[in-house]
Amino acid sequence: MNETTQSAPDRPFKNKRVLLIDDQRSFQVMMKAMLQNVGLNKVTILATAEEARRRCSKESFDIYLIDYNLGSGENGRQLLEYLREAKLLPPLAVVFIVSGDNSRSMVLSALESEPDDYMMKPFSQDQLRLRLLRALQRKQSLAGVFRALAEQEPQAVIQACDEALKDENNRYANYCRCLMAEMLLREQEPQRAHDLLIQALNDVESSWMRMSLGKACYLLGQHEAAVEHLKKAVQDRPLMVEAYRWMASAQLAASHNDAAMETLERAIQISPQSGMLHQQMAEVSLAREDYLKAKDSLSTLMELNRFSVQRTPQALGNYIHCLILYALHSEDPYHIANLQKQVNSALYRCRDALLTTEFDYAAFEQVCQARVQMARGDLVRGKKMLYKAHQNYMAEPERMPEALLSETVLGLLQLGEFEYADQLQACLSESALADPMVSQCLSSARHDSLLAERNQKYQELNEQGILAYKNGHLDEALLFFRDALRRAPANTSAALNKIQVLIQLLGQYKKDRGTELYEECRATLSALDAVILNQTQRARLDELHAEFAQLRRP
Structure with a gap:
């Protein structure tokens, strides 16, 4: 796959290839004229995410203009997530999300996918030219940084940022410091990130660096300090959704549980389409045994991730687990009776997507159905279904897909097969156990007030x-x-x-x-x-x- 071509300073758009993805014919015509007028003559236009997937698997571009709303099916944000996951975006390419919806929730949802820029329709030709030029210049000025990011090499990113910061006139210095700190946090060096950010903030105040400092303090166990830094970040930028997420984590760690819930609820009001916020709300609600809120948050997350690469069997299993716990705790016969219908609906919505993968969907579905039978009081039938579902893996449980394995452990705990559940949980990988939602589901099955007492x-x-x-x-x-x-x-x-x-x-x-x-x-x-x-x-x-x-x- 070719990387972004170089262009002369006086002709910044020379030889740049553009991919425009939009389902409105009138906008396609207008955008093509605008692009040609600013000097972008190599324009490919597609109408759907499916077409874009196929084209991008064969050809790369320098500029990607992706409309957020692409009609039925996958939206622009989900397409961007797929292209990144599949590594189909060149390191120096620029990606714009474009939308005619100016609602705050839509804008924040688009920005959560971290495009290079976001443009609201309608916009002028001059605005388009200026924003494209600015994005391309940043990519060219920090070419080494973005190449290292594409290779997913944190140490290389740190070195590239350090090199860029040697230029005292670097206009992207704050970006490099924030990115460098983020990489240090990923490399489990929070103290280095903390010291870097403290020094930088002595020179200039930045809400982004303040948020990164809050993250560093949280990882260092300085939870009260983390809350204070993150509060300052959201005071300066009230729409900074990521800062709310980390603030809630720090508040929880400091045992300020009610404050953490208030922080998350406020954040979700600001950005109701944020999948990360709904995921965190589900984790916190599950820990507090608020199963209604947990299942509602995961239901929203499932809908937001429709057609997304993030729609995994593990996410489905988490949702079904919360449905079961809510039904068991509701003390309402209606919810127990309705559980079968709800689980069937959840399985049906994800069935086609999961059947196209190598995942053992049939066994997973049977484990879920076994758990429904247990919740309804038919333990003998549930036990037979549960053991039959994973009989092909009994000799080598480590061969089980992670989502099937964790769901089986949850079923065994629900059944009361505690010793066998312990044996199988030991087969879960460290990466699976490191997933906060998986960890919280397993914890809830062991420490839930009803199940734990039994x-x-x-x-x-x-x-x-x-x-x-x-x-x-x-x-x-x-x-x-x-x-x-x-x-x-x-x-x-x-x-x-x-x-x-x-x-x-x-x-x-x-x-x-x-x-x-x-x-x-x-x-x-x-x-x-x-x-x-x-x-x-x-x-x-x-x-x-x-x-x-x-x-x-x-």
């Missing part, structure tokens, strides 16, 4: 049963295991423990008590035979079957 009581009873068994108190152990199963009726480990105790007791009692124990043991064995188990559980069950077969029926 889990804690189960753990206590099961451990007491094991201790009693080891001490030879079999009748006492049986009572503990029975009670543990009342707390977690589908727990395989407790059921296996109970069978082991029953087999031991069967040799001690006469016919009247022996018959009762024999039938209880047989019924528990049959219940476990009806479900697919992992290798460890199946091996232990086979051993108990062999021991039981050697007993005479009382």
Whole structure:
């Protein structure tokens, strides 16, 4: 793919290739005339994001003019996200988002995708020429910086910024300092970023550098200082959405939970189409067990990411998890009864997109349906569906796609299969566990007030049963295991423990008590035979079957 061509200073647009993507024929005609009048004669015009994807996979351009609203389907912001993700944009190309919608939410949503500039229709030919010229000059002046950014090499970006800052007349000095600080933060060097920004702010006040300083303080654990810096940034620039996000994180870290919620709510009022804000609101709401707000935020996020590269099975799983927790906590039979419909709707909306990938959608869908059955009280059916869904991965759980693995762990925790859930969660990658939403979903499944109480009581009873068994108190152990199963009726480990105790007791009692124990043991064995188990559980069950077969029926 060719990189941006050089041009003479007196003819800045010479040989520059332009791609205009807009679905309005009248605007296409007007823009082509404007571009030719300012000296841009190599203009390609397309009407849809789909056409742009195909064309950009074969050809590169120097200037991309992308309309935000492209009719039905993918919008301009989502197209830009795709082109970046697919690395189809040359390092020195300039990208403009263009829109006729001047609403604040639309503008902020477009700016969140970080184009080189944003232009509101209508605009004059002189405005277009000046803005294009300014964007191209910045790319050329900081060519080394943007090439390093394209290669995703933070250390190279830092070096390029440092080199650019040696020029005392560099008009982009503040940009370079902010970018350098951002790269230092990515490289986990917050102290260096902090010192750089403090020095820069002594020379000139900048809301962008102030925001970066707030981020550095947050990462250094200086949460109160971070809040103060970020408050100053939003005082100077009230529409700086990213500063609100970091302020909320710092407030949460400083245990100012109510203030964090107020910060996020204010930010969402300013920028209701910000996916990052809705993601953070969902995380915070989930931590506070506000499942209504969590599911509503994720529902909005799913809609915002429609046709987006960010619409992943993990995002779908997070949303379904919140739907289930909300239904369980609502204490309203309607929400439990309506859960199946809501989950089916969510799965259907994402089905076509996920089926085109290598992701095991069929297994994922079955895990989600299993969790619905558990929420509705049918634990036996839910358990059978859950184990069947991931039976092909039981021997090698590390082969499971991350989204399927995390959803299976959530299902096992909901079912009460705590030991098996721990085994599978250990197979999740560090990158998956580092995802704040994944981490929060797993935490909510373990510490949710309803589930945690059941889990804690189960753990206590099961451990007491094991201790009693080891001490030879079999009748006492049986009572503990029975009670543990009342707390977690589908727990395989407790059921296996109970069978082991029953087999031991069967040799001690006469016919009247022996018959009762024999039938209880047989019924528990049959219940476990009806479900697919992992290798460890199946091996232990086979051993108990062999021991039981050697007993005479009382």
